[in-house]
Amino acid sequence: MMGNYKSHLLWCLSILSIPTGAYAESNEEVQAQSSIETITVTGSRIRRSVQAESSSPISSTELSDLTDIGANDVRDLIEVLPFNAGSQNNSDNLSQNFTVGTSNVNLRGLGVSSTLVLLNGIRQVTSAVVTDQGASFVDTASLVPALAIKRVEILKDGASAIYGSDAVAGVVNFITRDDLEGGELQYEYRSRWSEGSQDDTKIDFAYGGYVGDSAHMLLAISYLERSSLLLDEVDWLKPATSSFGNPGSFVIPSLADENNPSGLTVADPNCVANGGSLSQGANGNSFCLFDFGPQITAVPDEDRLQAYVRAKWDWSDTTRMWAEAGYARNKITREVSPSFPVLNAPSILASHPDNPYGEDIFFRGRPYGVGKPTETNYYDHTTTRVAFGADGEITEGIYWQASFVAAANDAIVNPRDVITDNFQAALHGFGGNKCRGAATSQAGVGECYYFNPFDPQDPDNERLRDYIIGDYMGDAESEMRVYEAVITGDSLFELDGGDVGFAIGIQYRDESINNVYDSFTQQDSFAFLIGNQNFTGERNVKALFAEVLLPVSENLELGAAVRYEDYGEFGGDTTNPKVSFLWLATEELSFRGTFSTSFRAPSVHQLQGVQTNFANITDPEDGSTTFGGNRTIGDPNLVPETSEALNLGVSYAYDDFNFDMDYWDFSFEDVLTRESHQAVVNANPNDPSRVVRTSAGTISIVNTKFINAEAIDTSGIDISASTIYRTDYGDYSPQLKATYLLSYDLMDASGKTTDGLGKLNLNTVGNPSPRLRGSIGLNWSNGMHRANVYVRHVASYTNDISGANIESFNTLDLQYGMNLGQVLKEDSESNLIVGVVNATDEAPPYVAVAGSYDPRTGDPRGRRAYIKFQFNF
Known part of the structure; x- marks a missing residue:
């Protein structure tokens, strides 16, 4: 243990001598931005001049950064975030029964339901299908085309006091472009350069411009065609x-x-x-x-279409209107066992x-x-969204904003099974x-x-x-409507450090789910997938919130926020505060801190849904392990899970050198989870109401329920460093981003606490928790040429079931780009980009589970080469 600790520490310290700025704005850019307008920063409802004024830990990724890291879509960005752990973004046949083709975020490894996903600061509808553990999440694969994204802001501490339920681990806010003038066309072809074959072809288009002097419109469309990869095609698979x-x-x-x-x-x-x-x-x-291992699909066939349009215009000198609409459809086929x-x-x-x-x-x-x-299963996910709103100035320094969003996600699931x-x-x-x-x-x-x-x-x-x-046929739909109004300003009164900022607001949202199955499926007619019952559920939520920022002096700002939410008959009500400070010790050095309580209300599915999926079950009667059905029923008496979050950070910036370090600590109680099917069987393997057996004595179905039963305590350190070296041979920008876990304690339903740090956590409420995740990068640019190199590292961890070591995962990404503006159209910023992801073709570390790797941590896609052409007009 001590040896691992020293090696991880040395890895971090060795890189601090080459800090970087791939994600940070230069001083000139910040000054230019602040001279244009005030902005609303993720993590606060109060307008401020620059993002650097935030007391909360925020990571910001620009559109150009997505290109630099070789990201094909949002899923690729999520995968390289060092503070993300346990996202279910790989198409694993055994742990993703119905969520194939979706992607999600899992900040701090606290669960895919514990990160709130926003688009331009507004909530998104959850996926109509849930994970095998019954967790609801926002499908990030269905948000907007990549070319529509201006930046992605990630708030890494609790934010329920600001945004409400689901922000317990943080917030991911996708902000769309509002300054594009002209058109952009992007074509990318990506191919697996290893044993087997798997290809992506992606076309993106965006057009934006001003209409008259007071309106701007953005249109973006994206199409992805992806071919499949079976584990039969890789050389690292072991029998399952x-x-x-x-x-x-x-x-x-x-x-x-x-x-x-x-x-x-x-x-x-x-x-x-x-x-x-x-x-x-x-x-x-x-x-x-x-x-059956060779028939496991590592990458499914996908045909994904996304479209997004947004318009904003000045209604008057003091009022601005906006409206947007989005559409996404992903048609997926996945091969499974015969x-x-x-x-x-x-x-x-x-x-x-x-x-x-x-x-x-x-x-x-x-x-x-x-x-x-092999047999083929079919899935079809469709997301539609419309939103509109307005904001304006009431008096000097006092602003208002109001918005409405209606969104729906529809999922057709059509696996095939034995009748x-x-x-x-x-x-x-x-x-x-x-x-x-x-x-x-x-x-x-x-x-x-x-x-x-x-x-x-x-x-x-x-x-x-x-x-x-x-054909097992199901049609699941999730709908959401949100109404919100906020008043914000900086003219309440004045302190020594300046005007006091404030925000007050109200929100009303309603959420519903509706699952309909064909008659065969309703009658439990299938030999493995069993079936499922029709169900519907709904609830509405009312919220009041307020926030204040107090500039006590020129160098010290204190903040406080509080939010009250009422869930009516489902979930009761809850009040959550947040306090913060920002101390500018010198022009170069600042300290920040936040403390908050947060909550996640039970999802409508956990309250009122019915979920049937298969699971590995060990029968205590004869010691055999096999698959069986696991049917989980929602419980309307569930209460919200709660958490306390502490973040303490320091930032140092001098010229082009930037350094950030944050210590964070999250403590969760009443964690919402699905009851362990194995625990039910172990407690009484012959309870006919909970363990249903066949005439041959084998287990057919285990009946479980959603519960508030467990707890998670986790802490760690985030480090980010960047700089720029300007030479006669070009500009060099080294960078470091890393997250080191200090603790990851898990308490089960019986009250027993186990140390999940550095473990797979396969059968617990936790997620895989390697101690260290990080990347070292070097960006170079010189005239029309640029290149990027990234070394990514995920530390080794332990299979807590077998005790075996799971090796570290180290990959190398390479990219070269050339500006073709002089060739095609002067100053067009058109580019030709070639690159290789995982250039050394590292296989995911072996784990003794079906598929031979951990789909929540490892990446089965191997070495992928790509060529991308960008043309601006």
């Missing part, structure tokens, strides 16, 4: 086996004993000969294992012509496995769409076929595929 395969296993009732009351499980006698692998289980049981496991243990009669056991038995497996083509009754009928000889049933037909005669689980190559098995495999 299921005891439900084809060849399968069979439960023989006549061989029952005290250890196996439902019968002994035996592997197919031809298991190995037909491509399976034999495994000896406890109590004499044996299983034929199926390796068929999912059949969890209900269907029976095979003694009369089956191929049954070698001479008695009625049960099948433990799947209809299609080794050597069969339980149809598969059972086929095992009994009544399979086929033209078989009329046992009452009028004979088993295995005419248009009625037997499914043969003893011979994977039986031609009747393929003939029955369309009869056995069916």
Whole structure:
């Protein structure tokens, strides 16, 4: 442990001698900005002249920075943020049942629901689908085209006093461009340069300009075509086996004993000969294992279209109006195993012509496995958004603003699964769409076929595929409307340091969800995905908030904010304060600090939803581990999770040298989470109300609920440093960004506290917590040429399940750009950019889970080369 600590510390200290400024504005830019107008900074409702006046820790990324780091979309930005941990942005078949194609933010590893996402300071609708843990989140892949983004501001401390629920870990605010004049066209092609193939083709267009003297309009459109990558194509994959395969296993009732009351499980006698692998289980049981790892999709096929338009105009000398609309649609296909496991243990009669056991038995497996083509699942996410508002001046120094936003996210989910009754009928000889049933037909005669689980190559098995495999269909919709009004100003009264700034406001928002499933899905007709029930839910929230900034002296500013929110019958009400200070010790040195309480109200889904997905379940009865259904029911009696957040920071700036360091500490209580399905089984494996078993004795469904039960305490240090060296050979801008975790303590539902620092935290409320994440960068520019080099580091951590070490992940990104303005159009700022992400083709560190890597930390995409052409006109 001490050795790791020293190596991490040396890594940080070795870079402090080359600080950088890739994300910071120069002094001249700040002065130019402040001379134009006051702005509203993320983390405060009060207008101020420059962002540097904030007492809160803020990271700002400009549009040009997205290009410099080689980001293809917002997901790529999120991945390299050192203070982000545990985002679910990789298409993992086992931990992202229905959220494939989405992306999210997870500041401080405190959960994807704990970061508030804003667009131009206004809330966004949550995704209609939730994570496997039941967490709601804003899909950052559906916000706006990249060319519409002016900058991304990230507030890294609690902000519920300013923005309300969900801002417990911080805020990510996407701010769109308001100064574009002319058009920009951008084309990028990106390809995997490693084993296997995976390509991205992306076209972005933006046009902006002034209409007359008082109006500005921005239009942006983006289209992405992405091809898939299966883990079968990579060389670092290790087997991921299921005891439900084809060849399968069979439960023989006549061989029952005290250890196996439902019968002994035996592997197919031809298991190995037909491509399976034999495994000896406890109590004499044996299983034929199926390796489903090669069918896991690391990158899905996507066709993503985004469009955004925004207009602002001066209504009068004191009033400005604005309106915007957004649309995003992502159509996704994902390859999965040839068929999912059949969890209900269907029976095979003694009369089956191929049954070698001479008695009625049960099948433990799947209809299609080794050597069969993959199945395809379909998803379609659509987001629409309209917003408008106005702001103006009441009197000198007193301003008002009002806004309204209405947004909806609609998700069509269409995975394909085994229809339980149809598969059972086929095992009994009544399979086929033209078989009329046992009452009028004979088993295995005419248009009625037997499914043969003893011979994977039986031609009747393929003939029955369309009869056995069916479409699970769901349509989920999430809607949100927000009305808000704020009055802000700086003329309450004057202190020694200047005018007192203030803001007061009100907000009303309503949120609703509506999930509709086809009749098959509602009837739990599927053998693995089970099904789901229709449900609806809604609530409205009323809020009052106020903020004040007190310039006590020229060098000291104190701040305070408070917010009251009322959730009516769902969640009660809550009041949260925040206090802050900013001390300008010298012209170069400043200190800042904030303390706040924050909260996250239960989502509508956690209060009133129903969620069914699959999970790995270990049965204490026989020690076997397999997949089973996990059905979670919302609880209207949940209360908000609460937190306390402390941030203390220091900044030093001299000429082009900038240094920032922040110590932060978050303490969460009543953390909202889904009850552990394994804990339910371990507590009473034979509770029929919570653990539903099949006739063969295997676990089919575990019934769980959403609870307030756990706690997280975490702390750490953020470091950011930058400078510019100007030489005859160009300008060199080195930079460092790093986050070092000091603690990550987790308390479970029983009150037991464990140290999650530097661990995978696979079966806890926490997220993977490597101690150190960071990057070293060097940007160079000289005339029409520029280049960027980034070394990124994620420290090693421990698999808390097995105790194995998960190695560190180090990547190298390279980029070269040339300004083609002199060639195509003088001063056009058109560019040709080429680059390589992960130039050394580092594989994600091995983790002993299905897929062989941690999808919340590692990146399976390997080395990717890209060429980008930007043209301004």
